Amino acid sequence: MGTLTVATRSNGELHEYYLKKVSERKNKMSVLNAVRAKLVRWMFAVIQNNKFHEKDYQKHLYKL
Numbered sequence: 001m002g003t004l005t006v007a008t009r010s011n012g013e014l015h016e017y018y019l020k021k022v023s024e025r026k027n028k029m030s031v032l033n034a035v036r037a038k039l040v041r042w043m044f045a046v047i048q049n050n051k052f053h054e055k056d057y058q059k060h061l062y063k064l
Contacts, residue, residue, distance in 0.1 A: 008035060013055060 008018040014035050021031040042053050 007039065008032065014038065 007014040009015065017038065018031055018035055021034065022028060046053055
């Protein structure tokens, strides 16, 4: 829970996401759960792809 507190209170992607969801009148505990899930997805993606997290990542579009 401590990591979520730091992630949602410090400026960054997760803080922006947290504020956006709270401003949409979402339950704060539900938003914290969504932040937790996002952190877990990021961790697995970093481990699986062996790359650092990129904030402005865009998928490559393939032409047919």
